[in-house]
Amino acid sequence: MNDQATLALQCVENYLAASMAADPVKAAYYTAPDFICRFTGNREFRTTSGPTEFNAARYKWVKKRILRTDVIAGNGETIVYSLGYLYGEWPDGTPFDHNRYVDRFVVRDGLIVETDVWNDSAEWILDPSCRREP
Numbered sequence: 001m002n003d004q005a006t007l008a009l010q011c012v013e014n015y016l017a018a019s020m021a022a023d024p025v026k027a028a029y030y031t032a033p034d035f036i037c038r039f040t041g042n043r044e045f046r047t048t049s050g051p052t053e054f055n056a057a058r059y060k061w062v063k064k065r066i067l068r069t070d071v072i073a074g075n076g077e078t079i080v081y082s083l084g085y086l087y088g089e090w091p092d093g094t095p096f097d098h099n100r101y102v103d104r105f106v107v108r109d110g111l112i113v114e115t116d117v118w119n120d121s122a123e124w125i126l127d128p129s130c131r132r133e134p
Helices: 003-020 024-028 049-058 121-126
Strands: 031-039 043-045 061-073 078-089 095-108 111-119
Touching (some): 003 061, 003 095, 003 111, 024 031, 024 049, 043 049, 095 121
Antiparallel strands (some): 078 095
């Protein structure tokens, strides 16, 4: 892995750690001023507190079990994919696990400029019979 890819991976890992700790102030340290985060359903957030607040309303708590990270370095831009499972509790306290997720990060100059987030949560909320409970 080249220096650009290594720096981007470290940035994303640090951002994810802060995000999972529900610390948007620390997460913001790893984002560019023009940061944008798009959640499933085309919800857009321009600050790191947006996803934290959205998740606080959707889950009692949620964490990521990262299974794989792919890094693709290009001309001044690195794409990082994080894949795995979400686990946690719904607002009513019901536990969940094996909720697939994919996060795509665009990193420039050592900072995250874009994030796209996809997971099974919306489908599981619409049709609880799709859930894989722990």
